[in-house]
Amino acid sequence: MVLLMAWVSGIVFGMGIILSGMVNPAIVLAFLDITGRWDSSLIWVMAGAVAVSSIAFAIAKKRKKNFLGGSMQIPSVTKIDARLIMGGIVFGVGWGIAGIWPGPALVLVGSGSVEAIIFLIAMLLGMGIFEVNQQKPS
Amino acid sequence: MYINYLDVIPWHAMVGGLGIGSAVAMLLLFNGRIAGISGIIGGLFRLQRGDISWRIAFISGLVLSVVMWNFFFVFPEIRIETSHIMLLLAGLLVGYGTRLGSGCTSGHGVCGLSRGSPRSFTATAIFILTAVVTVYLVRHVVAN
Numbered sequence: 001m002v003l004l005m006a007w008v009s010g011i012v013f014g015m016g017i018i019l020s021g022m023v024n025p026a027i028v029l030a031f032l033d034i035t036g037r038w039d040s041s042l043i044w045v046m047a048g049a050v051a052v053s054s055i056a057f058a059i060a061k062k063r064k065k066n067f068l069g070g071s072m073q074i075p076s077v078t079k080i081d082a083r084l085i086m087g088g089i090v091f092g093v094g095w096g097i098a099g100i101w102p103g104p105a106l107v108l109v110g111s112g113s114v115e116a117i118i119f120l121i122a123m124l125l126g127m128g129i130f131e132v133n134q135q136k137p138s
Numbered sequence: 139m140y141i142n143y144l145d146v147i148p149w150h151a152m153v154g155g156l157g158i159g160s161a162v163a164m165l166l167l168f169n170g171r172i173a174g175i176s177g178i179i180g181g182l183f184r185l186q187r188g189d190i191s192w193r194i195a196f197i198s199g200l201v202l203s204v205v206m207w208n209f210f211f212v213f214p215e216i217r218i219e220t221s222h223i224m225l226l227l228a229g230l231l232v233g234y235g236t237r238l239g240s241g242c243t244s245g246h247g248v249c250g251l252s253r254g255s256p257r258s259f260t261a262t263a264i265f266i267l268t269a270v271v272t273v274y275l276v277r278h279v280v281a282n
């Protein structure tokens with residue numbers, strides 16, 4: 001049941017990404033390009049998503065266990081540190097170059113896009129480099 | 139600033155957003171997990187027992203969503219104009235950056251804003267701002 005719900009959630013998430021237009025890097029780049037032909041889509045997507053999920057988070061806050069009896073794993077970190085800021089900058093530059101972020105990348109891979117497969121391999125490599133750096137004693 | 143009202147389809151975007159929000163709600167309430175895509179993929183590198191299968195289930199759902207979509211609708215025609223070298227660079231930065239900053243558009247952008255996390259507000263503002271500057275430089279400075 002846990003796996004089925006995670007799987008269905010993935011499918012719904014992906015279909016949301018396709019319907020919203022966020023699967024198309026051109027639309028995302030058009031949002032980010034404020035001096036060009038600006039496209040407001042991303043704001044509407046965020047508004048729609050936050051409207052539903054904020055209700056879910058309000059429910060989750062009042063519960064110790066999830067609907068299937070497992071634990072609620074909501075991040076408790078609140079510190080705004082250099083790592084968060086640097087990560088945001090590095091991600092922002094990468095996002096700005098191609099207009100692709102991790103969610104749409106996976107959906108695009110499902111559509112058989114060669115460009116997305118190249119992006120995904122590089123993305124996994126980037127995550128791998130991060131993990132290797134993490135394990136080094138600093 | 140020129141706003142292209144004709145190509146903007148807020149309705150699709152809004153309903154798509156509601157779909158994304160529903161997926162976040164499902165994963166949160168049934169699995170007790172944050173639907174942050176970079177975090178879900180990144181967690182696979184840690185290989186912790188009992189923490190792998192749900193990640194693979196979610197990711198396979200995401201990849202297969204295209205198949206499900208094609209049952210009912212037509213998948214949009216998408217042209218990615220970024221060169222392969224730049225795609226590699228973008229992928230590396232997105233992979234490293236999202237792990238370093240503990241989240242991407244879904245984890246910080248959707249989930250973080252929904253639970254009112256100041257940390258996520260900061261992260262979201264930073265990556266959107268950086269991406270806007272990057273697009274400006276790539277499209278209007280380097281390209282010229």
